[in-house]
Amino acid sequence: AQSVTQLDSQVPVFEEAPVELRCNYSSSVSVYLFWYVQYPNQGLQLLLKYLSGSTLVKGINGFEAEFNKSQTSFHLRKPSVHISDTAEYFCAVSDQWFGNEKLTFGTGTRLTIIP
């Protein structure tokens, strides 16, 4: 079984300031890791993913995340946020085992950008 913890339910940040959204996971097997963004009244859009290889992954809209296996973390960062980044962000994991297909999500972090 897997679980994902997003410790911060809400994060307010001033425009052009840096931000880090935290994600920790628990799994007995190797996992794939994802960050999705959800804008108001919309579905989920993939920001970035870690499958293997380099632990620093870059995504859309200037976001990046670093996989840390020893700390079982996959924190999302952006050096300078914009008003348009206001949204809810979800961290998710899935097993690397071919057959167990579902995504397990964290509870989400609502990012609010303050002008």
Added chain:
Amino acid sequence: GAGVSQSPSNKVTEKGKDVELRCDPISGHTALYWYRQSLGQGLEFLIYFQGNSAPDKSGLPSDRFSAERTGGSVSTLTIQRTQQEDSAVYLCASRLKDGLQYQETQYFGPGTRLLVL
């Protein structure tokens, strides 16, 4: 189509009525998923289809919930005798997965917002 589509976008129903929610996956995507997003429970997996078969139904919350997929494409999620706790956003996702091609990413539709009065 270019992305996953879902219909209706919004549905209001009375307690005890049946509802059907539809999902059109990305063309060529053989894997299809249903998730539910609610205030109390967050994002939960409901069911997974590979082609027309559902090897994982472990997330369906009760026997009032069922889903089918025909022609390896469109899927319908049916909720019978709806209850107020069924109010949520129902999200569908699809993924490319067949014998030759495999993607880890699930692509989501905009969701159906269900309100049970």
